[in-house]
Amino acid sequence: MSERKIRVLVGKPGLDGHDRGAKTIAAVLRDHGMEVIYTGLHQTPEMIAETALQEDVDVVGLSILSGAHMTLFPRVREELEKRGMAHVLLTGGGIISAEDMEELSKLGFSKLFGPGTPTEEIANWIQSTMEERWKNEEVSR
Amino acid sequence: MQSASEMAERLLAGDRAALARSISWAENADPRYPGLLGSIYPRVGKAWRIGITGPPGAGKSTLTNALVAHLRERGETVGILAIDPSSPFSGGALLGDRIRMEERTADPGVYIRSMASRKSHGGLARAATDACDVMDAFGFSTILMETVGVGQSEYDVVAAADTVVVVMCPGAGDGIQAMKAGILEVADVLVVNKSDLDGADRLALDLEDAVRMRDIRRPRDLAASARWAPPVVSTSATGAGDGIDALLEAVDAHRAWLEAADLEASRRHRRVDQVRRVVGERLEEELWGPRGKREQAETLLGNSKTPYDVAEEILNSVLESRTGAGPDAGDRTSTPGDASR
């Protein structure tokens, strides 16, 4: 049959005004064979979740530099769940302190990436996580 | 695992997650898709499908966004399929058309789906047509398909629309280049976008001349009693949106013309194209998929035969096995050598 591609939404919620980091990661994921939906700046959690639904993505990656990650990650997850999209792999990165990282991991965000993480590492993590999921899946699709 | 009939039920009940997943099934050639289409097919055919193509950066997405605003104002619901090319190297894609339509994300009367062209030629047009069928059955009154006009496979995509809009802009080529690129042959409506920029008037005149000189009968015209001369419309998709009304009028006029001519025949023609693409993909899979003829071809080539000899042999074996395998094989006993496969 045909090959399935990993579909990723790369979003930039919050008010800070530059998206170079988000664009870079979008390009890196593309270069790893993923189909990346790039949505631009200033996305609200509702918009991100709605886009994720319309695009039937497997992964939502958020780039958050504004420091609002403690509210934005849970808000996006809430909006995803509201739309029956709890299965989406939600990850992201930004300037997240060790304590915040710890706190978020308690909330179930197992894998977030701090500043300076090699983009390669993020791409590889998404790839292997999705491959693992698809192997075990056959259920929800 | 969701079954085709469950999915069809959810889709027809207006479940947007089911709409999105159904398109994924089409895109991935999921074995459940044919069954799904079968269940929803009675509901396919109400939407008007508009294909929008043109060179990179001509303003297709911005124009689509402006068109949607007008369509929504007159009470229509809109499904959008935005196609961007896949990287031939990594197979990945960066799909960025949504950025220009951001304000539509929250509108429950609009659905936007990005699609990568992936690698296969017929496959893209097949999947795009499937996606339109799904959106059609879901109930959108208008469907817009955007694709970058750079190659045959993109033209195949928009040619599956009822009305094809070709968008040009100053600086992205002149009328002669448009003729060379075959753009005029596919266009039902020609748009000169960025009419706020220098050179737009010149381009519009060029295109009008080119249209007047064109004397081609396209397959999609065959059914029609009268010929359709594509109008040239100037628009400015940014800012106040000059010309968007005129563009919509041109699309409506083309629709009225096609409906008066022979819409059924035109659509039947495109259905046959879809059948061809499905047959092509199935054959490709049958012949060169994991259970295909690669090994046989390699073995045969080993005996110093030419590729033509081998192709002949493989073709014969396939055609024979087909005629020999059917329930009425007894009626065709003249086919020799069918017992071997």
Ligand SMILES: Nc1nc2c(ncn2[C@@H]2O[C@H](COP(=O)(O)OP(=O)(O)OP(=O)(O)O)[C@@H](O)[C@H]2O)c(=O)[nH]1
């Ligand atoms: N001056 C001017 N700029 C425009 C107009 N329409 C679009 N643009 C600009 O042209 C650029 C490309 O617009 P898009 O709508 O992304 O063009 P596109 O044809 O969809 O591009 P691709 O999908 O990448 O091929 C953007 O910067 C737009 O703001 C217009 O009418 N006038």
Ligand SMILES: [Mg+2]
């Ligand atoms: Mg575009």
